[in-house]
Amino acid sequence: MNSLATLSYMKPRSLDEALDALRSVAGGDEGYYEESGDHGTLKEADSGPSLEAKAGSGRVKVFIHAGGTDLLVKMRQVPRTFSAVHAWSKGDKDSCERIAVIDISGLRDLRGIRIRDGKIIIGALTTHAEIESSEIVRRHAPVLAAAASEIGSPQIRNRGTIGGNVCNASPAADLLPALVVYDAMLRLVRSTGSGVIEERVVPLDGFVRAPFTTVISPGEILTSVEVPVRGAFLGLYHAATLGITVAKSRFDDMDTNPAATGEPFWLAGYGKLGRRNALSISIASVALLLRIVPIAGRTYATGTPVPVGATGGPNRFRIDEARISIGAVTPRPIRFSKTEEILSGLVFGFDEDGQLDQAEVSGRIVVASRAAVDEMISMSGIRQSTPYKSVAVRGLFEQVLIGTLRLAANSWRK
Numbered sequence: 516m517n518s519l520a521t522l523s524y525m526k527p528r529s530l531d532e533a534l535d536a537l538r539s540v541a542g543g544d545e546g547y548y549e550e551s552g553d554h555g556t557l558k559e560a561d562s563g564p565s566l567e568a569k570a571g572s573g574r575v576k577v578f579i580h581a582g583g584t585d586l587l588v589k590m591r592q593v594p595r596t597f598s599a600v601h602a603w604s605k606g607d608k609d610s611c612e613r614i615a616v617i618d619i620s621g622l623r624d625l626r627g628i629r630i631r632d633g634k635i636i637i638g639a640l641t642t643h644a645e646i647e648s649s650e651i652v653r654r655h656a657p658v659l660a661a662a663a664s665e666i667g668s669p670q671i672r673n674r675g676t677i678g679g680n681v682c683n684a685s686p687a688a689d690l691l692p693a694l695v696v697y698d699a700m701l702r703l704v705r706s707t708g709s710g711v712i713e714e715r716v717v718p719l720d721g722f723v724r725a726p727f728t729t730v731i732s733p734g735e736i737l738t739s740v741e742v743p744v745r746g747a748f749l750g751l752y753h754a755a756t757l758g759i760t761v762a763k764s765r766f767d768d769m770d771t772n773p774a775a776t777g778e779p780f781w782l783a784g785y786g787k788l789g790r791r792n793a794l795s796i797s798i799a800s801v802a803l804l805l806r807i808v809p810i811a812g813r814t815y816a817t818g819t820p821v822p823v824g825a826t827g828g829p830n831r832f833r834i835d836e837a838r839i840s841i842g843a844v845t846p847r848p849i850r851f852s853k854t855e856e857i858l859s860g861l862v863f864g865f866d867e868d869g870q871l872d873q874a875e876v877s878g879r880i881v882v883a884s885r886a887a888v889d890e891m892i893s894m895s896g897i898r899q900s901t902p903y904k905s906v907a908v909r910g911l912f913e914q915v916l917i918g919t920l921r922l923a924a925n926s927w928r929k
């Protein structure tokens with residue numbers, strides 16, 4: 516016999532209530548499981564529609580609803596009719612008797628951005644629009660702000676959350692490469708019953724196991740994403756190739772001139788390649804952080820070496836550390852460590868007009884972009900899209916890298 520799956524909806528007013536609901540209704544597993552006996556009822560919410568879940572037996576699929584922009588698409592893929600006996604006997608994973616939605620979108624404690632103990636703490640329900648416009652994120656994690664600004668449309672950016680982007684774990688999720696280069700950590704909580712809340716912090720690197728699959732355990736809710744604050748950021752190169760290429764650079768108003776003092780500083784680069792200018796998911800995206808050390812300048816035409824701190828500043832720099840992730844081309848977000856190694860130690864310079872001496876670095880840049888393609892293939896294997904993606908990754912990577920290196924010229928132009 517076929518019948519419609521029951522839909523139950525709950526909008527908890529606190530994190531405790533949400534965790535209890537997850538625990539009691541579904542054993543916390545956002546997936547399929549066999550329910551038996553009484554599981555009580557979902558509490559009705561004060562606000563929002565509320566379809567009470569009936570106690571009983573059967574298979575239930577539990578969904579956490581944050582902004583709902585991925586979830587509503589996902590829910591449409593769950594057949595609303597089922598035949599339990601038939602489904603079980605056939606091992607059909609795509610049917611269930613109950614759908615329970617736990618809507619956490621009203622939990623204000625899971626929203627907002629602040630700095631604490633050297634980390635930017637971003638609540639899981641913080642929207643892309645909030646991240647894009649946050650002064651804290653723009654200053655200390657500019658690649659993340661740039662990635663958030665490229666997501667979907669204004670409507671999607673105002674509803675979609677960082678927690679949803681991370682937990683949905685799509686290979687094309689734009690925040691994942693940006694978070695992985697910053698060594699982001701994820702704070703997860705779950706109720707163990709009797710009011711006891713268990714908390715763990717896991718690195719984003721390793722959180723996503725495979726496309727749309729994470730290590731999140733039954734009953735867990737992501738409460739915040741934590742991004743360590745690094746040293747001074749001098750600027751961001753930001754390129755979006757969505758139909759047409761738009762490249763823009765932003766410089767931070769730093770208190771000191773790093774090139775003049777010889778202090779290391781960070782440069783950031785972000786590029787997204789999509790098919791069109793709006794509502795375009797990534798074909799590839801590049802997140803890049805470079806720690807730059809100013810080194811003594813080369814000799815100008817006068818024959819005098821330009822020392823660090825001299826008027827006009829050094830015109831030579833060294834990449835001390837490179838952090839690279841390329842999104843939408845691997846099943847899960849990874850750092851491109853071999854490419855990072857190739858770039859570490861690269862010395863680059865500018866001529867007296869402040870132009871990057873490209874001839875000096877182009878060989879190493881080509882080696883690095885080829886390595887990036889090799890790393891992509893070693894993670895993803897050869898696929899139908901590989902020939903196109905190889906060219907796309909090389910082109911986007913080289914564009915972002917060169918655009919970012921050029922920013923160093925700005926370090927002595929205070």
Ligand SMILES: Cc1cc2nc3c(=O)[nH]c(=O)nc-3n(C[C@H](O)[C@H](O)[C@H](O)COP(=O)(O)OP(=O)(O)OC[C@H]3O[C@@H](n4cnc5c(N)ncnc54)[C@H](O)[C@@H]3O)c2cc1C
Pocket residue numbers: 545578579580581582583584585586587588639640665666667668671674675676677678679680681682683687688689690735736737738794795796797
């Ligand atoms: C038209 C359109 C365009 C889009 N464009 C882009 C794009 O350009 N780039 C991009 O990256 N994405 C894009 N997306 C996807 C989506 O908007 C983002 O991934 C968004 O960040 C998802 O957040 P959400 O709050 O809506 O998540 P939801 O849909 O509410 O949830 C997504 C998943 O994460 C789980 N989840 C959510 N929050 C938590 C939590 N705190 N703890 C545990 N589990 C949780 C949910 O159970 C669900 O499985 C687009 C979507 C649409 C519909």
